[in-house]
Amino acid sequence: ISKNGQTREHALLAFTLGVRQLIVGVNKMDSSEPPYSEARFEEIKKEVSSYIKKIGYNPATVAFVPISGWHGDNMLEPSSNMPWFKGWKVERKEGNAEGKTLIEALDAILPPSRPTDKALRLPLQDVYKIGGIGTVPVGRVETGILKPGMLVTFAPANITTEVKSVEMHHEALA
Structure with missing residues (x-):
């Protein structure tokens, strides 16, 4: 990932703002060399995992999904262009989750608790x-x-x- 890209900034900002659940969509898999490259996905996954671990996330709790937004690969349905991708898994104390698509990863996000017993706070x-x-x-x-x-x-x-x-x-x- 680019040193001056926004991935690092967004991950740090999310953690700072209290976001504790993360999904990493590795986009533009159709543009990798060669297209839909497993090696490129694994390289990005390794680098992003290393970075998010440094800021406080546990990579085992993060779904990494290779996608192509342009072609819809692994967005709503598993893609035949990436037969090497066996799916994502997240481990968490509330119960593990797994799937193959971005929509399944989104559906696996646990809603944050909104304490109703505390004083009203409505920004x-x-x-x-x-x-x-x-x-x-x-x-x-x-x-x-x-x-x-x-x-x-x-x-x-x-x-x-x-x-x-x-x-x-x-x-x-x-």
């Missing part, structure tokens, strides 16, 4: 002012519970208001 992504409705803050509940009728305080402005409704993708919740 705001945006705020909309909608005529006839009012001010609509947008964000994701990281901890705690949000329900209509609750009094919430926004920091650092220290503004307290009542929650009128809670929606996700334009559908009412609670």
Whole structure:
């Protein structure tokens, strides 16, 4: 992998932000020399494994999938262009997982826990002012519970208001 590429930067950033599950899609396998080269995939897997281990990931918990986004190889279905690829495996205390495609690796990601017993924390992504409705803050509940009728305080402005409704993708919740 390139010393000035973004792979290292993205892996370090993900770890720093608390992302503990990782999938490495080795893309452009159709462009390797020769095309769909097992040796090139293994070389990249070895180098990336070494780097992610240094920043704190355990490579045994990471799915490495050789793919071609352009041709769709190993994206949704196993590719006949890479018969040498027997699949990926991840080992974790919550239960091991294995598969052959990127979609299977994505499906094997365990959803992070959102502690509902802690105080409400909802980092705001945006705020909309909608005529006839009012001010609509947008964000994701990281901890705690949000329900209509609750009094919430926004920091650092220290503004307290009542929650009128809670929606996700334009559908009412609670």
